[in-house]
Amino acid sequence: MNPIHLMQRIRLGEDSTLELKQIHIKDAGKNLEPHPDGLSDELAAMGNANGGLMVFGVDDKTRAVTGIPAEHLDRVETWLTAICTDRIKPPLEIATHHLELPDASGQLQAVIVAEVPRSLWVHQSANGYFKRIGHAKREMQPDMLARLFQQRSQARIVRFEEQVVPKARFDDLDALLLRRFLKPDQGDVITQLARLHLIDNREGEALPTIAGVLLCTLDPTKWLRNAEILAVAHSGLRNDPNEQLDAQEIRGPLDRQILDAFHFVRRNMTTAARKPLGRVDYPQYHLGAVFEAIVNAVAHRDYSLHAQRIRLFMFADRLEIHSPGALPNTLSLESMSRLSVPRNEILASLFSRYYPVDEVGLGKSYLMDRRGFGVEMLLRESEKLSGKLPKYESISDLELCLTIYAQSLPVLENP
Known part of the structure; x- marks a missing residue:
């Protein structure tokens, strides 16, 4: 002092x-x-x-x-x-x-x-x-208080994902989406889903939880209107409607949102190539890092912020992913690459056990890695490609913005 x-x-x-x-x-x-x-x-x-x-x-x-x-x-x-x-x-x-x-x-x-x-x-x-x-x-006010409880360690007493969703019923859950969680030797359907916190059966009626709606309904926005991704690609360096190349409102169960957002980036990013002694590609972004960034945004965002959604913006020189919510309690911008403190523990657990990745070349077995090395890889591989370290910014304790810088593409000779 x-x-x-x-x-x-x-x-x-x-x-x-x-x-x-x-x-x-x-x-x-x-x-x-x-x-x-x-x-x-x-x-x-x-x-x-x-x-x-x-x-x-x-x-x-x-x-x-x-x-x-x-x-x-x-x-x-x-x-x-x-x-x-x-x-x-x-x-x-x-x-x-x-x-x-x-x-x-x-x-x-x-x-x-x-x-x-x-x-x-x-x-x-x-x-x-x-x-x-x-x-x-x-x-x-009640909404601010609810968010603060969820952000801090009292959220571990009653996790936000375990809360029942008003007006959602068991029949709203899609049978095909539920199948990945069911095993023939683990008990009846209700018992298995309740054990994974996808439904709440404590009052005698099986009702979908927030985690259940996010993972097991065809359109979670019917109940959680913020559960979507807005993706926009621009030709220039700023958010200008006149320079917009592509836009998509991405909805569906969370695993589908992750893949659709990833395909949006891959579809809109520039990949230059040279063919002196065989084809050599120069992608703007490391695809494994992009995939990790999208998974993290979906898994760790604050779903209690009902008016905010994930926003993904592509520009000529960078990719921005805006994820609603402050950092989970005890985590800081400095410690993100070394610590794994999930906000949504149920989603993180299920992503790491029930969602195998079929995309070739990503080097991932499941959507999330239980070892918690994803952010470290994202930072390392992105910096190696572009020469600039990605930047995390916390905006007014309401949003986390990740900026990944694009690789400068070589000037290609005319054939």
């Missing part, structure tokens, strides 16, 4: 990861302000977002260091810990630091800096569920 750096941040004012709080001590230290309920909302909002620092002993309006009397430091810290433990559920774990910062006259004043981590949990505070957006807290 560098005081000089902290003072620089304080002078610039509050932002999404910095909150300033002046402490008022009343009745000989018996009562403290701000009010514990409001403070619990601020702390939980920060933990529900990306974490940050809350500095006690600084006026948030003037940014002046007002300090905390040394004899009350322990009292303030005990009060703060009690708020995090008693008024926030589950309790919010913070780290506190006692520092001295200069006030306007240059005198050092004691402050307490509470370091709030980006929590593994979703926290409810005194007045509800809040998330820090910009420099203020915002109460989370």
